[in-house]
Amino acid sequence: MKLNSQTIHDVVHPTAAFAIRNTYHQVSHPEEQKIPWRESQLNPKNRIDSLAPLPNPLWRIDGCTGLGTQFYSVPLFLEEASPMRFDVFIPEEIAASPCLRELLDLDTAFHTKDATRVRRLGITRHILRALQVWTLKVGLSSVTSMYRDLPFGSRIIFQSLELNIHNINIVIAHMHNLERQLLSIIKLDKILGIPHALLPQPVDIAKLSFLQQLHDSVCLVSVSDPDCLSTPETYIFKALTSGSKYLYHELKTLLLLPPHPHITSPPRYLVTKQCRFGGKTAVVGMLLPYYRSPEPDSLRDALPRWRINNQLSLPQLLDWATQLSSAVLHVREQGKLFYPDLRLDNIVLDAELKVKMVDFEQRGVWCEFGAPEVNAIDYIRILAQAEPFLPDDAADEPCIPKEVQLHYANILTRLLPGWESLDSREDYTPPSSNSQGYTGYNLAWLCLHPVEQEAAEVYMLGRVLWCLFEGQSVPQPGAVWQSYVREPDLEFPAYRRTPERLRGLIDRCTKGRRDTLSSLVARRVSKLTLRDGEGHDAEEVLRVARAWWTGEVSAAEEFLSMRAEWLERGEWKGNYFGRPRLREVLAELDAYKEESLSTGVE
Ligand SMILES: Nc1ncnc2c1ncn2[C@@H]1O[C@H](COP(=O)(O)OP(=O)(O)O)[C@@H](O)[C@H]1O
Numbered sequence: 001m002k003l004n005s006q007t008i009h010d011v012v013h014p015t016a017a018f019a020i021r022n023t024y025h026q027v028s029h030p031e032e033q034k035i036p037w038r039e040s041q042l043n044p045k046n047r048i049d050s051l052a053p054l055p056n057p058l059w060r061i062d063g064c065t066g067l068g069t070q071f072y073s074v075p076l077f078l079e080e081a082s083p084m085r086f087d088v089f090i091p092e093e094i095a096a097s098p099c100l101r102e103l104l105d106l107d108t109a110f111h112t113k114d115a116t117r118v119r120r121l122g123i124t125r126h127i128l129r130a131l132q133v134w135t136l137k138v139g140l141s142s143v144t145s146m147y148r149d150l151p152f153g154s155r156i157i158f159q160s161l162e163l164n165i166h167n168i169n170i171v172i173a174h175m176h177n178l179e180r181q182l183l184s185i186i187k188l189d190k191i192l193g194i195p196h197a198l199l200p201q202p203v204d205i206a207k208l209s210f211l212q213q214l215h216d217s218v219c220l221v222s223v224s225d226p227d228c229l230s231t232p233e234t235y236i237f238k239a240l241t242s243g244s245k246y247l248y249h250e251l252k253t254l255l256l257l258p259p260h261p262h263i264t265s266p267p268r269y270l271v272t273k274q275c276r277f278g279g280k281t282a283v284v285g286m287l288l289p290y291y292r293s294p295e296p297d298s299l300r301d302a303l304p305r306w307r308i309n310n311q312l313s314l315p316q317l318l319d320w321a322t323q324l325s326s327a328v329l330h331v332r333e334q335g336k337l338f339y340p341d342l343r344l345d346n347i348v349l350d351a352e353l354k355v356k357m358v359d360f361e362q363r364g365v366w367c368e369f370g371a372p373e374v375n376a377i378d379y380i381r382i383l384a385q386a387e388p389f390l391p392d393d394a395a396d397e398p399c400i401p402k403e404v405q406l407h408y409a410n411i412l413t414r415l416l417p418g419w420e421s422l423d424s425r426e427d428y429t430p431p432s433s434n435s436q437g438y439t440g441y442n443l444a445w446l447c448l449h450p451v452e453q454e455a456a457e458v459y460m461l462g463r464v465l466w467c468l469f470e471g472q473s474v475p476q477p478g479a480v481w482q483s484y485v486r487e488p489d490l491e492f493p494a495y496r497r498t499p500e501r502l503r504g505l506i507d508r509c510t511k512g513r514r515d516t517l518s519s520l521v522a523r524r525v526s527k528l529t530l531r532d533g534e535g536h537d538a539e540e541v542l543r544v545a546r547a548w549w550t551g552e553v554s555a556a557e558e559f560l561s562m563r564a565e566w567l568e569r570g571e572w573k574g575n576y577f578g579r580p581r582l583r584e585v586l587a588e589l590d591a592y593k594e595e596s597l598s599t600g601v602e
């Protein structure tokens with residue numbers, strides 16, 4: 001079955017249990033289809049002139065996000081570019097022709113994100129060639145002015161995807177709306193509710209030199225203004241091109257969190273930008289210290305490599321495990337915060353190979369990645385937020401029946417009254433502006449009491465410990481939305497390398513775990529298939545997913561109504577599955593570390 005955003009709705013998310021198959025959904029079987037001559041690659045008309053790298057490219061692509069629709073484009077014709085995020089967008093609907101999809105590796109782009117692999121894709125080369133033609137046609141000076149003067153996060157949109165790069169229609173979308181959401185530096189302390197003295201010094205975005213886009217929200221910059229710093233230094237620039245509320249929430253969290261050796265230091269600078277409209281000086285992002293591990297790849301990608309090369313030592317793994325556990329404990333006990341994003345992606349290593357936890361947006365992880373009790377609420381949330389079917393509509397959006405959406409919206413309201421106000425806006429609203437004083441925007445975690453939150457953190461910590469001791473990038477293979485440089489060759493909760501005693505600890509941390517959809521349906525290269533056999537039949541995948549999600553959603557509802565009853569009777573203890581506390585996990589790891597040091601066991 002093809003991979004696209006509809007697949008997420010119809011297979012990967014709990015909406016699969018109720019998905020209405022409207023005109024939008026034409027299940028196709030490209031493998032079985034006869035490609036007509038006018039679309040065939042054998043037809044000379046359907047050949048791309050060239051996908052060869054350009055001798056003097058004007059642009060570079062640093063990676064991809066948005067399920068293969070957004071490419072980080074970097075202008076090479078500017079001597080010094082500030083990090084303006086002028087990305088290329090390829091809307092999914094313009095890339096429908098099977099011939100083009102194949103020639104340009106669009107199905108691979110769906111799950112590929114890192115620069116090295118993205119640069120090998122046909123689509124990346126095609127974009128670079130099309131940008132070259134467009135830039136020369138529009139003129140270097142005009143494109144330079146666009147880059148410098150347009151609102152932050154403005155977009156280069158390909159309105160069509162043609163074999164002939166000269167026929168691709170490119171337009172620019174000015175993202176005034178994003179700048180409108182940004183908070184003014186003058187009001188920042190009041191709106192965030194923090195003392196002015198805590199705010200880092202501002203630096204204008206024009207004084208930053210862009211180096212490399214690492215991730216959707218994060219790039220490397222150097223700050224070279226002598227008034228600002230004595231020597232140019234490299235920083236992480238974190239900014240969001242949508243949902244600015246998460247950025248300000250993270251900024252506030254980082255400024256208020258007491259320091260810890262294994263948690264990122266707070267931002268050193270606020271990055272500001274003069275906005276054209278309204279004339280405000282807006283806070284567009286923050287500069288964080290850059291933790292530069294001596295390894296070329298991230299901890300997530302390096303772990304499997306070390307495992308394969310037999311370079312994973314138990315003392316090193318125990319160090320990382322205790323460093324991380326103490327950081328998570330600190331966030332809970334000192335920060336009084338929940339941390340819903342615990343996975344290898346959010347752990348970086350510094351120059352001494354010590355752990356640093358990053359990412360305090362509290363957005364949470366993809367559906368099914370978390371603890372089962374969090375997933376239960378998240379499934380309800382996803383259904384409550386799903387598009388309801390309206391008979392008068394053209395029905396070209398993935399949707400579920402209106403009464404189903406309402407049913408789940410009502411359950412969510414009982415769990416988290418007023419959730420709509422947290423959900424509906426992209427811009428930051430202080431806790432005082434919502435009736436319940438909620439801090440943050442993670443609906444599922446806001447429903448939980450602190451004891452429940454800690455138990456869910458322990459669950460996620462258990463899965464990260466599994467990845468560490470097994471030397472795997474992620475706990476489950478075949479993630480739909482992302483492929484990894486080194487895919488796991490073992491699946492949680494199977495063990496191969498973890499010391500016996502730690503297996504017991506990880507098992508206790510992850511009590512209550514349930515099977516996941518990926519045990520039945522997973523991505524194989526760039527298609528969704530049934531895991532047993534060669535099931536490429538889209539109808540079969542849809543049927544299996546629907547049955548799976550029907551069971552999971554009803555289990556989620558049962559669990560939540562049991563919780564509600566126990567809560568009402570005052571009998572709900574919170575740690576329903578009886579997992580250890582964070583302190584206990586840390587103590588066990590410490591004890592094991594000491595023992596293994598004294599006995600020299602490896
Ligand atoms: N301070 C840092 N030093 C080094 N790498 C970092 C730092 N902060 C983030 N990163 C890298 O950038 C990625 C994205 O940052 P993160 O804060 O997790 O953003 P997001 O909220 O978009 O996931 C991380 O997974 C990590 O690889």
Ligand SMILES: [Mg+2]
Nearest residue numbers: 341345346359
């Ligand atoms: Mg992250």
